[in-house]
Amino acid sequence: MARIERQKRIIDFTLSSLLRRKGKNLALIAAYSWIVFLLASVLFITEAIRREAGLVLQDAPEIIVQRLVAGRQESIPVAYGEKIKTITGVRSVKGRLWGYYYDPTNGANYTLVVEEDRLKEAGRVIIGEGVARNVVGESYGTMPFVGYDGAYYFFEVAETLPADSSLVAADLIIVSATDFRALFGIAESLVTDIVVEVRNPREFETIAAKIKAMLPDTRPVLRDEILRTYDTLFDWRGGLIVIILLGSLMAFIIFAWDKATGLSAEEKREIGILKALGWETADVLMIKFWEGATVSLLAFFNGVLLAYAHVFLTESSLFEPVLKGWSVLYPRFALTPYINAYQLWALFFLTVVPYTVATIIPSWRAAIIDPDSVMRT
Amino acid sequence: MIIQPAIVALFIGSGLVCLMLLFAIYYGAIILRRWDLHSGSEQQLVLERRTYLISTLVTYAFAFQLIAAFLFIYTTDHLHSLFIGAMCAAGTLNVNVWGYPTVLLKVFNCIAAGLWLILNVADNRAHDYPLIRIKYGLLLLLSPFFFAEFLLQGAYFLGLEPDVITSCCGSLFSSEREDIVAGLTGLPRIPMQWVYHGALAMTLAAGIYLLRTHRGAIAFGALSLAAFLVAIAAIISFISLYIYELPTHHCPFCILQREYHYIGYALYATLLLGTIAGLGAGVLHPCRSIKSLAATLPGMQRQLVIAAITAFAGFGGITTYCILTSRLSFS
Numbered sequence: 001m002a003r004i005e006r007q008k009r010i011i012d013f014t015l016s017s018l019l020r021r022k023g024k025n026l027a028l029i030a031a032y033s034w035i036v037f038l039l040a041s042v043l044f045i046t047e048a049i050r051r052e053a054g055l056v057l058q059d060a061p062e063i064i065v066q067r068l069v070a071g072r073q074e075s076i077p078v079a080y081g082e083k084i085k086t087i088t089g090v091r092s093v094k095g096r097l098w099g100y101y102y103d104p105t106n107g108a109n110y111t112l113v114v115e116e117d118r119l120k121e122a123g124r125v126i127i128g129e130g131v132a133r134n135v136v137g138e139s140y141g142t143m144p145f146v147g148y149d150g151a152y153y154f155f156e157v158a159e160t161l162p163a164d165s166s167l168v169a170a171d172l173i174i175v176s177a178t179d180f181r182a183l184f185g186i187a188e189s190l191v192t193d194i195v196v197e198v199r200n201p202r203e204f205e206t207i208a209a210k211i212k213a214m215l216p217d218t219r220p221v222l223r224d225e226i227l228r229t230y231d232t233l234f235d236w237r238g239g240l241i242v243i244i245l246l247g248s249l250m251a252f253i254i255f256a257w258d259k260a261t262g263l264s265a266e267e268k269r270e271i272g273i274l275k276a277l278g279w280e281t282a283d284v285l286m287i288k289f290w291e292g293a294t295v296s297l298l299a300f301f302n303g304v305l306l307a308y309a310h311v312f313l314t315e316s317s318l319f320e321p322v323l324k325g326w327s328v329l330y331p332r333f334a335l336t337p338y339i340n341a342y343q344l345w346a347l348f349f350l351t352v353v354p355y356t357v358a359t360i361i362p363s364w365r366a367a368i369i370d371p372d373s374v375m376r377t
Numbered sequence: 378m379i380i381q382p383a384i385v386a387l388f389i390g391s392g393l394v395c396l397m398l399l400f401a402i403y404y405g406a407i408i409l410r411r412w413d414l415h416s417g418s419e420q421q422l423v424l425e426r427r428t429y430l431i432s433t434l435v436t437y438a439f440a441f442q443l444i445a446a447f448l449f450i451y452t453t454d455h456l457h458s459l460f461i462g463a464m465c466a467a468g469t470l471n472v473n474v475w476g477y478p479t480v481l482l483k484v485f486n487c488i489a490a491g492l493w494l495i496l497n498v499a500d501n502r503a504h505d506y507p508l509i510r511i512k513y514g515l516l517l518l519l520s521p522f523f524f525a526e527f528l529l530q531g532a533y534f535l536g537l538e539p540d541v542i543t544s545c546c547g548s549l550f551s552s553e554r555e556d557i558v559a560g561l562t563g564l565p566r567i568p569m570q571w572v573y574h575g576a577l578a579m580t581l582a583a584g585i586y587l588l589r590t591h592r593g594a595i596a597f598g599a600l601s602l603a604a605f606l607v608a609i610a611a612i613i614s615f616i617s618l619y620i621y622e623l624p625t626h627h628c629p630f631c632i633l634q635r636e637y638h639y640i641g642y643a644l645y646a647t648l649l650l651g652t653i654a655g656l657g658a659g660v661l662h663p664c665r666s667i668k669s670l671a672a673t674l675p676g677m678q679r680q681l682v683i684a685a686i687t688a689f690a691g692f693g694g695i696t697t698y699c700i701l702t703s704r705l706s707f708s
Binding site: 040042043057156177206224227228231232236238239240242243246281282285338342343345347348349350354356360361363364367368 | 379380381382383385386388389390393396399426429430433438441444445447448451452455458459460461501502539694
C-alpha cells in the first residue's frame with residue numbers, strides 16, 4: 001500500500017508541474033495528438049472499408065467464368081454453360097448480362113445489369129440512388145440511352161433503389177434482357193459471363209481447374225480470390241500511407257527529443273531543489289516516466305477520438321478518395337464504426353513507443369542533475 | 378513483402394528495442410570493465426549514474442518486447458486471409474521458413490526479458506549494486522538473441538508473398554506427419570492428460586510448500602519451466618480438441634480467434650506470466666546469500682511465487698472450464 005501511496009504522491013507532483021508549464025506542454029500534446037490522429041484515421045478507415053468490402057462480397061457468386069480472347073474479356077457462348085453443368089459437384093449454372101454505359105450528358109459511367117427476377121418486361125428500368133441524383137430524366141419518368149448503332153432508346157423509370165444499398169448500387173441500372181441485347185448489339189447465343197454454384201465449398205478450386213481444362217479459353221474467378229485481392233489492396237494502401245506519414249512521425253520525434261532535452265533554467269532548478277531535499281535519481285526518473293505517460297495518454301486518446309469522429313462521423317473527408325477510389329457517381333456513405341484492440345496496439349507501437357524512446361535519454365540527463373551545480377548558478 | 382500498418386509498427390518496435398539494447402550493451406560493457414564500487418573517482422560516479430540510464434532503457438525495451446510478441450501473433454493471425462490455404466496464424470507462419478523460428482525465438486526472448494527485469498528490480502532494491510556484473514553480463518549474452526529476432530522477423534515479413542499456397546493448420550497439426558509437431562499432436566490423449574494435470578499440481582504444490590517453508594525455490598523454478606513445456610504440449614495434444622469441439626483439430630493458433638472468444642490470449646498470457654514469475658523465484662534464490670539483498674529478497678520472492686501460483690491456477694482454471702463446458706466427450 002505504501003508503494004501505491006508513494007506513486008500517487010509522485011503523480012500528484014507530476015501533474016502540478018505539468019500544469020505549471022501549460023503552454024509548452026499543450027503545444028507538445030497538440031502536435032502529438034495530430035500525429036496519432038493521422039495514423040489512427042488511416043488504420044480505422046482501411047479496416048472499415050475492408051470489412052465493408054467483405055460484407056458486400058458475401059453474397060457474390062462463388063465462381064464466375066469469363067471468356068478471354070487475345071487476353072481481353074469477351075462475351076461467352078451460352079453453350080459453355082451447358083458443358084459446365086456436366087461437371088459433378090456443380091449445383092447450378094447461370095449466364096449473366098451486364099456492362100457499363102457512358103452517359104455523355106453528365107460524364108458518368110453506369111453499370112447496366114440484367115436481373116430477370118426483378119425486371120422482365122422490356123422498356124422499363126430500375127435505377128440506383130446515385131443515378132437518380134444525377135439524371136434529370138427521373139422527374140420525367142423516362143431515361144434516354146444511345147444504342148451501339150446510334151439509335152435512341154427511352155426507358156421508363158419503374159423504381160429507384162433504396163439508398164442503404166448505396167455503396168454497390170449507386171450507379172446501377174437494371175434493364176431487361178431484350179433491351180440490353182438491343183442496346184449493345186449482343187447476340188442471343190452470348191452472355192457476359194457465367195456464374196457457377198458449387199455444393200461443397202472445398203471443391204471450388206477443383207471445379208475451377210476442371211472448367212479451365214474443359215474450356216481452355218475461359219478464366220474462372222473465385223470469390224475467395226476476389227476477397228483476398230481486396231484484403232491485400234486495402235492493407236497495402238493503408239501501409240503505404242503509414243509509410244508516407246512516417247516522415248511526419250520522424251519530425252515529431254525530433255521535436256519531442258528537442259523539447260525534452262532543452263530544460264529551462266526553472267525546470268533545472270526544480271529538479272536541483274528536489275534532489276537537495278533528498279529525492280533520488282530514481283525518483284526523478286519516476287516523475288519523468290509519469291510525465292511521459294500523462295502526455296502520451298492524453299495525446300493518444302485525443303488523437304483516437306478525433307480520428308473516430310473523422311472516419312465515422314465526417315466520412316473521413318481527408319483520406320477517403322485515396323483509400324476508396326473515386327468516381328463521378330460514387331455514393332455518399334457512412335462506414336460502420338469498427339475499432340479493435342489490434343488497431344490500438346499497432347497505433348501504440350507507431351506513436352507512443354517512438355515518443356517514449358526519444359525521451360528516455362533526455363529524462364535521464366535531467367534526473368542526474370547535480371543539485372549543487374544548479375543551485376549555485 | 379506485404380506492407381501493412383501493423384507490420385510497419387512491429388518493424389519500428391523491434392528496431393527500437395535493438396537500438397536501445399545496442400546503446401545499453403555499449404555502456405554495459407564499459408561498466409563491466411571499469412566498475413569499482415570502492416573507488417571514489419569521477420569515472421566511477423559517471424558509471425553509477427549510467428546504470429540508471431541502462432536500467433531504464435532495458436526496462437522499456439523488454440516491456441515493449443513483451444507487448445510486441447502478442448501483437449506479432451495477432452498480426453500473423455490477421456494476415457491469414459491473404460494466403461491461399463491459410464486459416465489462422467499456423468498457415469501464415471508457414472508461408473516461408475522464417476515464420477516458426479521467429480515465434481520460438483520470441484517466446485524465448487520474452488522469458489529471458491522477464492527474468493532480466495526481475496533481476497534488475499532485485500538489484501535496484503539494494504544500495505550497493507550487488508548483481509551488477511551478473512546483470513550486464515547477461516545483457517551482453519542475451520542481446521544477440523534480440524538482434525537475431527529482429528533479423529528473423531524482418532526476413533519473415535519481407536518474404537511474405539501473397540501468391541504462395543500454404544498449408545492450413547489441419548494439415549500442419551495432424552499426426553500423419555513425421556516431425557516434432559506430429560509427435561506432439563500424436564501424443565496419446567489420456568496419458569497426456571495425466572502428465573499435464575500432474576505437472577500443474579506438482580508446480581502448485583511446490584509453490585505452496587515454498588511459501589510455507591521457504592525451501593525448494595530452485596525446484597519450483599524448474600517445475601515452472603517444465604509446466605510451461607508440458608502445458609504447450611497439452612494445448613496441442615488435447616486442450617485444443619475440447620475448445621474446438623473437434624476430435625481432430627490440434628491447432629494451437631486457432632484458439633486465438635474471435636470464434637473461440639480469444640481464449641488463446643488468456644491461456645498464453647497466464648502461462649507466460651506463471652513461467653516467468655516461477656523461474657524468477659528460482660533464479661533469485663541463490664542471491665539470498667548476498668548481504669545487502671537478505672532483507673528485501675524474501676519478500677520479493679514471495680510475491681513472485683504468489684504471482685506464479687495465481688497465473689498457473691488461472692491457466693488450469695481456464696482449461697478445466699473449457700474441458701468441462703465442451704460438447705466434445707471421449708466417453
